[in-house]
Structure formats: structure tokens, C-alpha cells
């Protein structure tokens with residue numbers, strides 16, 4: 001074939017899906033598979049959100065609002081910022097990818113910790129920037145001092161994942177503030193808080209106040225986790241109006257579809273439901289972590305909706321496939337940056353019980 005493709009394809013790491021390939025969510029549920037591989041919520045969306053989704057279906061002959069006005073207004077109201085500071089995207093991943101394109105020329109530098117979210121390597125691969133990966137510190141937490149030490153005149157983006165995926169470790173808002181203080185203002189700090197609602201160290205909104213002090217800070221959040229809307233793909237960023245304009249300039253105008261906009265705008269009104277989901281997740285976190293420790297396994301100190309488990313020398317592939325044979329999907333550590341581990345998302349109490357029993361049996 002004489003067609004040639006862009007050289008950047010060779011740099012793109014490729015995404016390994018957490019679910020058994022080719023299976024739709026309904027088939028996974030019907031097949032009794034415990035889907036503990038993608039850090040989703042095990043709970044369906046709020047009934048009012050489902051009603052909104054159904055009601056908006058009748059208007060699908062129209063394009064969505066390209067400015068996502070209602071959703072951005074509701075996010076702004078909820079976080080007490082101006083609507084102009086809010087960017088919405090087809091998942092927060094889209095905003096991150098667009099940011100790398102909008103901020104980086106080839107040769108620019110992007111700094112992030114590793115192991116961290118598997119999407120970050122795409123930022124450099126797509127934009128032609130150079131990536132600098134900074135190893136995690138003790139206790140598998142981000143090493144903010146080491147990250148700051150990598151910043152140069154060429155650094156365009158520093159990504160801070162807090163709590164960190166896949167380790168779940170969390171740094172306080174005060175530590176994040178001190179980090180922001182120490183960085184030069186030509187650097188965009190992308191603070192990825194996809195799991196922030198699940199941590200109990202700080203008020204989950206403590207970092208939002210930092211936006212006022214640091215115009216180069218962008219906080220990324222998502223409706224995919226605590227809101228239970230992963231299938232709709234909606235994320236948002238709070239930062240400067242300039243950041244929003246830059247991201248909007250490099251992507252298609254209708255990136256968040258109309259059903260997703262309507263559903264997210266409804267979901268954000270139900271803070272009681274968010275609190276309930278957080279409570280349920282924390283209860284399961286305590287239970288799963290305790291059971292793992294009773295098995296003699298070490299885990300990172302998680303503040304998220306998943307555990308990062310050191311398999312204590314057991315073969316990672318055997319454990320993942322042994323669990324899969326019992327219809328339990330978890331993530332292998334190697335593709336996430338550290339072999340000898342698994343990452344397990346908390347599912348329903350019943351799914352977590354199945355996972356713990358199966359793991360104990362496999363390790364025996």
C-alpha cells in the first residue's frame with residue numbers, strides 16, 4: 001500500500017481497554033462480569049438524570065449548543081466561578097489532549113509523574129512535545145519537589161494527578177498551593193482531579209480557590225467517576241478564559257453531545273447523591289483495603305475509588321487471568337507503569353466480596 005501515515009503514530013502508546021474486548025456495557029452486566037478495571041462508578045445515574053436523558057432524546061435532530069451554556073452556567077454556579085472560566089469537553093481527556101495541542105510546539109516540554117494516568121503519554125506524542133516523566137516518591141505519592149526541579153524555560157505543561165491514578169495517593173491542597181507558588185507563570189499547571197471527591201484529607205473544593213491566585217492553573221474534573229456518567233463522556237476544566245478559548249480553537253465545535261450536556265447539567269444539581277456515592281465508596285475502600293492487608297498484601301495509601309495492590313511476588317499475569325476466569329476484570333500493573341501490581345476499582349459490595357474471595361484463593 002502506498003498510503004503513508006503520520007510519523008506521530010509511532011509515538012502513540014495505544015490504549016488497552018479495561019473491559020473484555022468487544023463487549024458492550026449491557027453484555028458485561030448480563031454476563032455477570034465484575035467490571036473493576038476502569039475506575040467507574042458501580043451505581044447507575046440518578047433517576048432524574050435518566051429522565052433528562054430520555055426527555056432530551058426527542059430533540060436529537062438538532063446539533064448541541066456549541067457553547068454548552070446551561071452546563072457551563074451550572075458548573076460555574078456550583079463552584080462559584082465565572083462561566084467564562086469553565087471549559088467542557090468530551091471527557092476531561094479531550095480537554096487535556098486539546099490543551100497539549102493548544103499550548104505546545106514541537107520541542108516544548110511536558111512534565112508529569114510516572115506511574116500516572118495512561119493518557120498523559122498521548123499529550124507529548126500528539127503535540128510533538130518532549131515528555132519528562134518524574135518517578136513517584138516514597139509511598140507511591142507524587143514527588144512535587146522533583147517535578148518542580150524538572151521545569152525549564154521550555155516547559156509548557158506540568159500535569160499533577162491528584163489523587164494519582166493508579167496509586168490513589170493524595171497530596172493536600174496546601175501542598176498543591178505551595179507547588180503552584182514555586183512554578184514560573186509561563187507553565188500551565190494541569191491539576192487533574194478526576195477522583196478528588198473520594199478523598200477525605202481536604203474539602204474537595206479547596207483547590208478551586210487557588211484559581212484566583214494562579215492564572216496559570218487549570219483544574220480538570222469529570223462526570224465519569226462520582227457522577228456515574230462515564231458512558232456519556234463529559235469532563236470540565238476551571239481555569240482562565242484564555243485557556244478555554246485556546247482549547248475551543250483546536251477542536252471541533254460540537255464535541256459534547258446534547259444528551260451529555262443535559263445529563264451533566266442535571267447531575268450537578270444532586271449533591272446529596274454525590275455525597276451518598278462518596279460515602280458508599282469510602283465504606284468499600286475501608287473494607288477492601290483491610291481485607292487485602294489481612295491477606296498480607298501491601299497497598300498504596302489510597303484516597304480514590306480503587307486500590308493499587310503490590311502482589312508480593314505473585315505473577316501479575318496469572319492473577320489477572322485467574323480473576324478473569326472468574327468473571328472479574330481488574331487492571332494489570334505493567335501497562336500502568338509498574339509490574340507486580342494490580343489496580344482494582346471498588347464495585348458493589350457483592351462484586352468486591354467476589355473479588356476478595358477469588359484473589360485469596362488464587363494467592364493461596
Ligand SMILES: Cc1ncc(COP(=O)(O)O)c(C=O)c1O
Pocket residue numbers: 038039090091092093094117161165192194221222223224230233234235
Ligand atoms: C486521572 C484521570 N483523569 C481523567 C480521566 C478521564 O476522565 P474522562 O472520562 O472525563 O475523560 C481518568 C479516567 O480514568 C483518570 O483516571
